[in-house]
Amino acid sequence: MDPGVILRLGLLGGVLAAVYAPVLRDLASIWWSRDDYSHGFLVLPIAAYMVWARRSALRPLPLRGGSVWGFALVLGAAALLVVGAAGRAISLSGLSLVVMAAGLVLAVLGGSYLRALAFPIAYLLFMVPVFDELLVPLRWPLQLATARVTVGFLQTLGVSALLEQNFVVLAGKTLEVASACSGTTYLISITAIGLPLGYLVLRTWWSRLALVLWALAIGVMANWVRVILIGIWASRGGEVLHGPFEVFRAMFVSWIGVAALVAAAWGLSKLQGAAAPVAIAVPQASGPRGSLAAPHRGWQAALAVLVVLGVYTTLLDRGPVDPKEDLTAFPTSVGDWLGRRADARDAVFRVEGADQELVRVYEHPESSALQLYVAYLASQQHGKKIVDYRTAQLHEGAEIAEIALRPGHTVAVNRGHLHGPSGDRPILFWYDIDGRVITNRYLARLETMRSALVHGRTNGALVLIASERGDDRATARRLEVFARELLPQLRTYFP
Structure with a gap:
């Protein structure tokens, strides 16, 4: 060249x-x-x-x-x-x-x-x-399947184990098959190894397809084996969840999956027999090979776009936007509810990297307590966002609830359940982006983009109200009444 x-x-x-x-x-x-x-x-x-x-x-x-x-x-x-x-x-x-x-x-x-x-x-x-969004619908079913397979295998071995949704209940101990244990972890990483392996080692389409399917099967089965081993270890008194020397962590088992993948590629390559030379059609050049006589404009235009792009993205963020007033000053009374401070570690859900957090337990003389959690981000960036893969669990099975603030004016929020070891907790939650109450996580992302492009800011908040217990009409009504009192007060704090 x-x-x-x-x-x-x-x-x-x-x-x-x-x-x-x-x-x-x-x-x-x-x-x-x-x-x-x-x-x-x-x-x-x-x-x-x-x-x-x-x-x-x-x-x-x-x-x-x-x-x-x-x-x-x-x-x-x-x-x-x-x-x-x-x-x-x-x-x-x-x-x-x-x-x-x-x-x-x-x-x-x-x-x-x-x-x-x-x-x-x-x-x-x-x-x-x-691939996160593509795999989100698979996580919960795979969590349930992993828990079911684990309990079935443990019972076959004579271990006392019960199944409660995605929880494996052992004698004196309960294991949660969390989202990270769903197996989708392996589907991505094992396939990422299997595809180039097939591309470099195998020649026929059927062998490459077989290797990819084998990679996906390994991704699911390796996770089952890992959780089963954790269950056996825990049932025999193991105190460290991931076993001695952390051998049951995801990374350790993934290397076992990679070894199985390499073995499968080796076996498939043997089935193909000796490699045949691959002919590659090369278009004939009408001018000297390796010259840029005609396409000078191509690389110059590309270079100009990159330079302008670099300058624009550097100037895009105009800095963080603080709330109008610190959240710690939020009133302890909301309507007929009286609140008390709570430790952030006791929150039913938390946003990682929040600039300000408000955790309160509000009690009513005629009903059970509610927990209020508010996370405010002055600016969003990677690893510090209102909407990410962690908030996906809030939307599982959620539906829209209309909160009537005044006659003729309603605000839509999400009504759902938060899964936990002590059972499902009824919740209401919503996002506040640039002064707008948003229920859909994708619309919240789009609104964040619009705010950044138009105003140069990416501040936002997540508001979540959780009931201590109950799953009936009275509980739903109590959450909605509290939200109706809460929304106007929060509005005075968010920019």
Whole structure:
């Protein structure tokens, strides 16, 4: 390749890395803190290796840059990054990086290169938490299935165990099959290893499909084995939940799954027999290979977009927005209810990284107590958001409840249940974004993006009211009456 081409590509790559450095930093934080995305550290090296493995196929390809479609992809990726940065949506920002990579290849190098590099570029999706929302509907059913399989296996072994939804009740001990134990953790990470393994080792479509299906099966079964082992360990008096030396943690069992995956790939490769040479069709160049005679505008336009994008995203956030008044000053009386302070650790639900939290227990002379939890974020960023995968559990089975503030004026909130070891607790909850009460978590994200783009701020709050007990009309009515008294008072605190 011409030295001038290499220099331009290097400059483009450097600017790309600078623009997306905050995105990569936030992604690395996810890889470090979440077991289901710890494989993210491997994705870039694996993708780079897959490109290097195809180097002999890339050398003869002609440069056909300057594609209008490539530039359209670059602009689309830029828009995704702006929206992702505005809404503090790392999924959109990370997706933008993948789309930008595809767009730059098409705009600067041409369609032949994009076709050759399509799989390594698409594989970059596994370093981005884009699968969270797709897997949310599977978490609760898999939690129940894992608990059911665990109890059945323990009973077969003669261990006294009972099943209560996603709780495994042992003699003197109760184990919760939490969301992190649903098995979706493995579905992502094991597939992220299985796909490149099949791409590099296997040649037929059926063997690659078989390996991916095997990877998904491993993801579920390895989790069952892990929870069963925890149950056996706990039933025999084990005090440390994850066993001696933490051997029953997700990471340890995932390596067992990877070993099984590698063994399966080896077996399938043997079934294929000796490798046959793969012929790659190379389009014929009408000009000198490796020159950018026509597509100068392609890389220049891409470079200009990246520079403008970097400047704009840097200036997008205008800083945190504090509440009108500190939440600690919130009245202890709400209507006929009298409140007392409570420890934040006793809250039925908490938002990670909240700038201010209000936890009160309000009592009424004629009814049981209610717990009020308010989390306020002066600004939202990765790991510190009002709406994320943790709040998804609040929406499970939730429905809309209309709160009549005055004649002709109602406010919609969410009515649902919060699952816990002591049973389900009836709750009302809603989001307050830029002065709007919002029930839908996706609309809350969109409103956060709009507020960032229009006003340069991302402050917001989550309000949750939980009943101590009860699941009847009287309980629902009590929650709604309290919410009707609460809403106008909270409005004076939020900007």
